[in-house]
């Protein structure tokens with residue numbers, strides 16, 4: 001007997017792909033219903049929504065598969081409400097075992113109820129990417145697969161893809177879907193949009209550990225937090241702690257009181273990687289915080305700020321005074337723009353007011369990247 005658990009936000013991810021992340025949209029899970037039609041094969045232990053923050057509602061699922069399943073398919077259908085729910089946009093049948101065995105194989109496309117009719121690829125920079133293969137092949141009467149083989153000749157950490165769907169009506173016209181996707185995480189392998197959606201659905205939010213599929217989630221988790229005030233007449237730290245929100249999610253809560261206005265604030269940030277002890281690694285920045293909140297000027301700081309600023313009330317012009325909080329910050333792999341190797345890390349932020357050290361916020365985290373069994 002095997003237990004599989006998965007924690008995923010299907011629709012959240014679907015839309016996260018379709019909408020630039022900084023757009024102000026409300027996109028919120030409102031209900032979840034699961035049902036087993038055969039409790040001797042699968043028992044559903046958990047199927048519920050939980051509010052993680054005011055605007056983030058997560059879906060938790062935990063099912064026990066009582067006998068090995070070698071033949072798994074899933075039908076996904078998106079419905080839109082308009083006096084009752086109506087089928088809308090997405091309807092696909094996927095052979096999970098096959099897709100998960102080779103997530104990047106574009107033949108996953110054949111699981112979709114669309115038929116490919118043509119494919120054209122072109123490299124605009126053959127010194128960076130050479131396209132060796134780009135063609136369709138009929139696998140069966142109703143199954144046409146897309147094969148792509150490209151050689152990326154130099155490593156890149158910054159890959160984005162622009163996707164636009166067109167519909168034919170006397171010539172092709174833009175239709176429905178338009179996506180700009182930052183896919184640095186999957187940079188070495190080309191793939192099709194459906195595969196991205198599907199892969200994203202499972203990779204970021206699942207912890208399947210099963211002969212089918214061969215996929216494990218990214219782990220990017222806070223493991224420790226230490227804060228210290230060096231001058232309690234200026235800043236008092238009321239709270240500095242981690243709290244587990246789910247098996248894979250630990251959030252950081254900070255509450256400090258700045259007792260007098262601070263007009264000159266700098267932050268020394270340094271990332272450490274553990275190898276017996278923590279060694280300085282890769283990122284180091286000395287930031288003028290008052291300048292930074294006015295204009296994002298340092299790429300390293302932007303990287304770190306993007307991860308956590310929205311959980312704080314730090315993003316305002318100087319002076320800083322009163323209650324400074326970090327409310328439930330957790331790490332989101334999809335925001336990480338760096339090819340981190342698996343390991344334990346520590347990010348130290350040392351805060352200086354008037355050029356003198358006032359307090360530290362040191363946070364450790366674990367990163368395990370095992371996206372795909374290659």
Ligand SMILES: *[C@@H]1O[C@H](CO)[C@@H](O)[C@H](O)[C@H]1NC(C)=O
Pocket residue numbers: 038040041066067
């Ligand atoms: C229910 O699950 C059992 C395995 O536990 C399987 O043998 C049986 O065929 C399933 N029944 C249906 C209707 O799928």
Ligand SMILES: *[C@@H]1O[C@H](CO)[C@@H](O)[C@H](O)[C@H]1NC(C)=O
Pocket residue numbers: 003005045062063064247
């Ligand atoms: C899933 O549910 C089973 C049965 O209730 C439980 O034993 C298991 O610990 C749960 N797994 C997780 C990750 O919560």
Ligand SMILES: *[C@@H]1O[C@H](CO)[C@@H](O)[C@H](O)[C@H]1NC(C)=O
Pocket residue numbers: 125127128153154
């Ligand atoms: C083409 O690729 C090379 C790397 O091989 C890169 O240095 C160059 O900037 C690229 N040119 C363009 C126009 O993107």
Ligand SMILES: *[C@@H]1O[C@H](CO)[C@@H](O)[C@H](O)[C@H]1NC(C)=O
Pocket residue numbers: 132149150151
């Ligand atoms: C992709 O093309 C390259 C160059 O032709 C070839 O060496 C490689 O084996 C191909 N890979 C696959 C998986 O077909």
Ligand SMILES: *[C@@H]1O[C@H](CO)[C@@H](O)[C@H](O)[C@H]1NC(C)=O
Pocket residue numbers: 209210216
């Ligand atoms: C996944 O399963 C294998 C074999 O069942 C086990 O060795 C491994 O520790 C599991 N990995 C995780 C992350 O649970």
Ligand SMILES: *[C@@H]1O[C@H](CO)[C@@H](O)[C@H](O)[C@H]1NC(C)=O
Pocket residue numbers: 226227228348360361362
């Ligand atoms: C935070 O990390 C820095 C650098 O390792 C260290 O000097 C400092 O003592 C740490 N602060 C606390 C409160 O542990």
Ligand SMILES: *[C@@H]1O[C@H](CO)[C@@H](O)[C@H](O)[C@H]1NC(C)=O
Pocket residue numbers: 231233234259260356357
């Ligand atoms: C401690 O904070 C007070 C403001 O409350 C400030 O006047 C003093 O200079 C600070 N001391 C140090 C060593 O930074």
Ligand SMILES: *[C@@H]1O[C@H](CO)[C@@H](O)[C@H](O)[C@H]1NC(C)=O
Pocket residue numbers: 238255256257323325
């Ligand atoms: C922060 O801590 C202070 C002092 O304990 C408390 O008065 C304040 O309400 C806290 N703020 C938040 C947002 O928790």
Ligand SMILES: *[C@@H]1O[C@H](CO)[C@@H](O)[C@H](O)[C@H]1NC(C)=O
Pocket residue numbers: 293294309310315
């Ligand atoms: C922080 O403030 C800047 C400038 O006002 C704004 O562009 C940015 O979106 C804010 N970031 C967050 C996380 O609130």
